[in-house]
Amino acid sequence: MNDYDVIVIGGGSAGTAAAREATNAGARTAMINDGELGGLCILRGCMPSKALLASAHAMHDLQKLDGFGIRFEGKATPDFEAIVSRKDAQVARFKRAKISSIESQSYEVIDGRGRFDSTGCLQVGDRTLRGGRYVIAVGSVPNVPMIAGLDDVPTLTSDEVMRLRTQPDKLLVVGTGAIGLEMAQFFARIGTKVTLAGRGPLLGNLDAECGAELTRALEHEMEVFAPAGLDGVRPEGHGARVVLSHEGQRIERSVDAVLFATGRRPALEGLGLEHVGLRPSNRGLEHDAGMRTENPDIFVAGDSTGRLALLHIANQEGAIAGFNAAGGTPERCIDYRLKMGVVFSDPPFAQVGLSEPELIQSGRPYAVGRARFPETGRAITMNTEHGLWKMFADKETCEIIGASILGPRADDLIHIISTLMHKNGCVQDIIDLPWYHPTLSEVILNVARELSSQLNCPEPVMPPC
Numbered sequence: 001m002n003d004y005d006v007i008v009i010g011g012g013s014a015g016t017a018a019a020r021e022a023t024n025a026g027a028r029t030a031m032i033n034d035g036e037l038g039g040l041c042i043l044r045g046c047m048p049s050k051a052l053l054a055s056a057h058a059m060h061d062l063q064k065l066d067g068f069g070i071r072f073e074g075k076a077t078p079d080f081e082a083i084v085s086r087k088d089a090q091v092a093r094f095k096r097a098k099i100s101s102i103e104s105q106s107y108e109v110i111d112g113r114g115r116f117d118s119t120g121c122l123q124v125g126d127r128t129l130r131g132g133r134y135v136i137a138v139g140s141v142p143n144v145p146m147i148a149g150l151d152d153v154p155t156l157t158s159d160e161v162m163r164l165r166t167q168p169d170k171l172l173v174v175g176t177g178a179i180g181l182e183m184a185q186f187f188a189r190i191g192t193k194v195t196l197a198g199r200g201p202l203l204g205n206l207d208a209e210c211g212a213e214l215t216r217a218l219e220h221e222m223e224v225f226a227p228a229g230l231d232g233v234r235p236e237g238h239g240a241r242v243v244l245s246h247e248g249q250r251i252e253r254s255v256d257a258v259l260f261a262t263g264r265r266p267a268l269e270g271l272g273l274e275h276v277g278l279r280p281s282n283r284g285l286e287h288d289a290g291m292r293t294e295n296p297d298i299f300v301a302g303d304s305t306g307r308l309a310l311l312h313i314a315n316q317e318g319a320i321a322g323f324n325a326a327g328g329t330p331e332r333c334i335d336y337r338l339k340m341g342v343v344f345s346d347p348p349f350a351q352v353g354l355s356e357p358e359l360i361q362s363g364r365p366y367a368v369g370r371a372r373f374p375e376t377g378r379a380i381t382m383n384t385e386h387g388l389w390k391m392f393a394d395k396e397t398c399e400i401i402g403a404s405i406l407g408p409r410a411d412d413l414i415h416i417i418s419t420l421m422h423k424n425g426c427v428q429d430i431i432d433l434p435w436y437h438p439t440l441s442e443v444i445l446n447v448a449r450e451l452s453s454q455l456n457c458p459e460p461v462m463p464p465c
């Protein structure tokens with residue numbers, strides 16, 4: 001006899017979505033969560049990082065007032081403690097809202113760490129629970145590379161940054177993914193001297209052109225070495241002496257700490273997966289489109305998959321895993337076609353669908369349209385210095401298959417493209433739609449017209465007048 005039809009292990013975004021959908025599909029459901037409820041996104045991820053960045057961007061905007069004809073004669077001084085308290089207050093608010101949404105559901109929440117035992121049951125403290133099916137949604141932990149000497153110097157991950165009470169004067173940020181770029185810009189804009197180093201060029205795996213433009217923008221605020229290697233670290237005073245290699249040169253810097261933003265790995269250690277016939281790959285847990293693992297009674301969702309560590313994906317995967325685990329019909333499938341990624345830097349970067357490196361690798365014939373923000377009306381009124389909108393269309397069908405946007409409000413603008421892609425929209429659909437003037441959104445018209453001039457798109461069928 002099973003204790004529950006579905007047991008969800010992990011109570012973050014993926015886990016709560018899974019528990020909600022399993023319950024709604026009629027399953028007796030329990031969600032096991034180890035420690036604080038709220039999930040990474042609220043406690044140490046999306047939300048606190050955006051709260052910190054909002055303070056940093058506000059500080060930076062003051063320094064740009066001159067360009068708008070406004071003289072600012074006061075002195076703005078970032079107050080690290082106040083910035084952190086503001087962030088903490090917002091996190092507390094988001095956490096309260098999340099907990100009350102969990103409490104409004106009818107699944108059982110059990111506090112504790114789950115582990116499969118040799119009989120395939122789940123051990124949680126001194127309880128043994130048997131589920132008909134399980135959803136693994138245990139999230140991820142920061143990945144720190146093995147480098148000799150690291151144990152002897154002050155290091156941080158994004159988890160520790162959220163608990164930091166003293167602002168470092170000098171910081172080396174290692175990692176040029178979204179977290180590294182956001183953390184580097186946060187500290188740089190509140191007065192820390194930041195050196196940013198990454199293995200590859202900025203946004204290299206997403207869009208090298210936008211990456212080069214972002215590098216030019218960031219170089220005004222920090223030292224950027226990418227691609228670069230971290231060749232050595234040694235203690236120096238209370239901080240560290242770090243050695244980097246970049247373009248054949250050896251670069252040494254003294255810093256207070258090294259912040260590693262070098263990715264996260266699924267938190268699968270100690271789950272006892274061997275007892276349920278699962279062996280994670282180097283990346284994480286393999287699954288099919290219905291989020292089912294190699295064990296047909298075990299599903300996986302969110303960062304535990306090791307695939308795309310993004311909140312909207314965790315929510316979607318969790319909902320699908322929970323529904324399918326509950327035996328919901330017809331079975332639901334994940335569609336990664338509309339996957340999005342955003343870096344909340346200034347200028348922000350956003351990408352949806354197929355990236356240019358993915359298109360090149362796939363061999364699919366495509367055309368690319370471009371528009372530069374600094375040459376477009378609304379962006380000029382905003383003194384925009386950097387920005388590029390790129391959009392990709394299938395060469396034969398003219399369907400929009402992806403886009404990269406670097407520029408003001410890219411994080412919001414990308415949803416125009418994802419909406420179009422959801423409806424399998426084509427270049428001509430964009431040209432036919434009205435676009436309010438002057439907006440940043442209307443830049444898409446320039447991009448679409450450039451694409452249209454390269455492609456042989458069918459004329460739209462207009463309804464009779």
Ligand SMILES: Cc1cc2nc3c(=O)[nH]c(=O)nc-3n(C[C@H](O)[C@H](O)[C@H](O)COP(=O)(O)OP(=O)(O)OC[C@H]3O[C@@H](n4cnc5c(N)ncnc54)[C@H](O)[C@@H]3O)c2cc1C
Pocket residue numbers: 009010011012013014015032033034035036037038039040041042044045046047049112113114115137138139140158179267271301302303304308309310311312314
């Ligand atoms: C600094 C930072 C900024 C980010 N910013 C963004 C952003 O702007 N946009 C975006 O889309 N994504 C962002 N992310 C990523 C996003 O936060 C994650 O992809 C998402 O929160 C993952 O959700 P999850 O449910 O998979 O994992 P989690 O939210 O981590 O949930 C896992 C839960 O499982 C629990 N658990 C672990 N092991 C066990 C066990 N054995 N038994 C029981 N419970 C267990 C954990 O305690 C945790 O509560 C960011 C991440 C970081 C670190």
